[in-house]
Amino acid sequence: MKAGLIGCGNISSAYMKNAKVFQHLQITKCADLRDGAAKELAEQFQLQHTTVDGLLADPEIDIILNLTTPQAHVEIDMAALNAGKHVYSEKPFALELEDGKKVIALAEKKGLSVGCAPDTFLGGGHQTCRKLIDDGLIGKVVAGTAFMLCHGHESWHPAPAFYYQQGGGPLFDMGPYYITALVNLLGPVRKVVAVNTRSTDLRTGIKVNVNKTFPVEVDTHISAILEFVSGAVITLITSFDVWMHSDYRDIELYGTDGALHLPDPNCFNGEIRFFKSGLSSSWATTDNPFIYNDNMRGIGLADMAAGIELNRPYRCNGKLACHVLDVMCSIIRADREETTITIESTCERPAPLRNGLKNGELD
């Protein structure tokens, strides 16, 4: 399938490099509001660059790959679907739940597919953990922690303003990795509570954009508890207000028969440790037999292209993304309204990848 890329910024080159690995997918054209950015990406990867309207109207393009900033995700998704194209977007799926639902409804009406990042849970690290959980290594998961603690993106990103606007903040920026990974492991979320805060109303660039300031419109320290339909209770903290921490970017799950320490869900690999009651007296490490352990951003798009061609479900689908969006919006609401929010949406756990795949294979 031929994809056209809209949004030729920071993350676009990772998608371009990785698309070459998968046989079902070819990214052939690109566009951006900033024509210079589209031209630069086109030159780097031998693409045709065009305007956004030109790409949407192009009969050769089957899928729009939407790598714009979060505030433009829904607008571009809707335009793509209205132009008769399938669409795959970077996270977050939308900024408001109603907008996410609108995208799903339009895709259903048009008989088109919608997919969304993150796809990091398809990496070897989290696929290994999925198998360990499904095989019952730690028994029934009772509880867990998921921490993403850092001091924000103004120290490295050339244009960090969007991280502090609606649709940014640590929850909408990094939460999708953690919540999607947890749904992959445990299934859908039933209810949430949360208490959130922010350290300042103004961020200042560090190293890049030195002395430039960025208004903060969103909470930057989010402290939530998620109860899953399975019964598991997970404490999720995402923060842009932490200068230093003790390696808290990972997930830990506590089961009836042991514990599992999982890799950072923003990565495709990482150390996996487990404790098995009656078997060990401290953490033990385990091998990861799965493929896709390097930065394979775009594998979710390739899986969607394969799914459309082979007429099978694809893993990074709109229903999963909309459930994750529902959880994030509910975390914001739970804090604002000082109440417990029951999650209305649900989704299937995405199918695990087969162990033994070769590079480029998904089935």
Ligand SMILES: NC(=O)c1ccc[n+]([C@@H]2O[C@H](COP(=O)([O-])OP(=O)(O)OC[C@H]3O[C@@H](n4cnc5c(N)ncnc54)[C@H](O)[C@@H]3O)[C@@H](O)[C@H]2O)c1
């Ligand atoms: N940078 C990263 O490391 C990273 C990693 C994973 C995911 N993401 C996600 O990818 C998305 C893009 O991030 P980025 O860092 O590449 O941002 P960026 O600001 O570097 O690039 C975004 C590009 O989209 C273009 N754009 C914005 N609105 C547009 C519109 N309406 N039509 C056409 N073009 C438009 C901008 O001109 C810009 O070139 C975000 O949703 C982000 O959360 C980023």
